[in-house]
Amino acid sequence: MFQQPILSPKNNDDLTEISVIGGGSWATALVKILTENKIKVYWYLRRQVQVEALNDEGVNPDYLSFVKLDTNYLQASTDLHLVLQQASTILFVVPSAHFPTLCSAIDPELLQGKKVITSIKGTVGEDNVLPSAFVANYFGIEAFRQAVLAGPCHAEEIGMGKKTYMTICSPNDAFLEQLKPCFLSRYLSINLHTDICGIEYAAIYKNVVGLVCGMAKGLNYGDNFMAVLVSNAIYELQLLLDALHVPDSRIACSSYLGDLLVTAYSSHSRNRSFGELIGRGYSVEQTQNAMSMVAEGYAATQGLYQTAKDLGLNMPIINTAYRVLYNHMAVTSEFKLLERNII
Template sequence: MTEISVIGGGSWATALVKILTDNQTNVSWYLRRQEQVDAINTAGRNPDYLDFVKLDTRYLEASTDLPFILQKSAVILFVVPSAHFPALCDLIDAEWLREKYIVTSIKGTVGDGNNLPSAYIANRFSVEESRQAILAGPCHAEEIGMGKKTYMTICSSNEGLLQRLSPCFANRYVHVNLAKDMCGIEYAAIFKNVVGLVCGMAKGLNYGDNFMAVLTSNAIHELEMLLSSLHVPERRIGSSSYLGDLLVTAYSAHSRNRTFGELIGRGYSVDHTQTIMSMVAEGYAATKGLFQTAKELGLNLPIVNTAYRVLYNHMPVAAEFKLLERNII
């Protein structure tokens, strides 16, 4: 039986732990706060995220001891916000990851170099691609918590690792697709959060479904341009891990990025929005990383530009959308 160490204590980490323990996969779980650890170990509930979910404690051990958790399992699953990942890595000795398999579900660029999470891990800890995998959507933690039918993609260049991980996640409510295009799916997972923000802004500004359809179709075109410029091979834009993930983030009420954007569209400041939201909207940090990447590639991505100008240049959101109207078709 595969044992997995999970690093991260938010709603997505909680949903993944639910899947794993439902599948009777042993989980060692690192969380920063002792109160969370105590509640999980005694009652099987994360008091801060998805507290309606009852976890099977027979297959679960939570701890605030990071070295202990990292050394417990051969497979390490990182599920933390991209902005917090470098600080977490500062606490990790590369020796702890030697000969481990590393799985990430981090949906934002990492560090000043705007690296993909897999590339950041490879450079930081000398973990070759064959020992890495990523988890991708389209998934919302809340629906997994409710046991609603979900399609998930596990991606790796290592066929043996894919076959090892698949039974850990596939069950009656989770269908697992396997893929090998790690770079493309990672970029798609990052890009869709920026699109979710902009769709939320549109909703906050009272744009309707007609405009939203144009916005999302242009977003698909921008994603294709980005991946082409990055020379990403083997991508299937129409698949669930690309198009499906983008659509669920753009349209779902569960999308924290859409909620973040909607508050901005209603006139809330970025600082106020960050304060009142209890969960991290990955699209905020992802916007900066993707804008810089597009700039370096010489790409004009109007949707990404709009998000950046509103969030980082503090331009008026309504005026930026009038400009966006002229730059999409």
């Protein structure tokens, strides 16, 4: 619990303080970057044991526990409303499936006049909307007061200080320029982008690709097949972006293709790990129980499948993921079908 009294919201131009909502590995990596840049972080986590360890030792015992955070720039709490009151900029870093429940616990008045950053890589709610659209609809936060953080970034490598490139996206150029120094560091380069829709859909789609690549690995497909699978995934992503009329969707840039590739191939990818267990014969429930972290691609599959259906798109990789994960079709037979539907 914070020691100081509840504060009034800070000036909207003051980005020396940010409230972070979410306690997983990606949230921990982002807090590492912010505190290294001397940004005061007020951090909401659900578990008291995490809060105590962070406030006392600067360590998240559950995620990236090898990372030591600067407690001079960190105050953690299990009091959601108190954390939201501390800063004029809020960063949401939670699984997409949990986001509606979290938002239902928030008094919308607490976000009035504030800016919101999301780093949520899945569609949200029964209507399968983008996280930015959900924030706009639920809290009335206009697009110019929003930003999105995108990859290609693995939390583990940020924790180790390995060279990484991050994309910050917002239609508000002034907000982008305010955010850039908050995340720029000796190991982190920042790209700025103005189209939230395309970046969010790319971030969601790449997690599904990671799942399917993991399934292929679990089924003992080789590098030759994987290359064709990823090539077709790139084509599917471009097909999706074109159907959504995303402007300036340069597929070869890091926030599109780079994010897709690292999720498809990296051993750090939890989506790839999830898919690999499915490919080895685990059920969805067994796989979820075996993993300590959420694989966003599972929920993202359902949302993207419906989006593709609504757009009239034929996307064999999305279809394969959906049929295996939600229709409980045999992964071996679905991949035999996929073999005939990719080129």
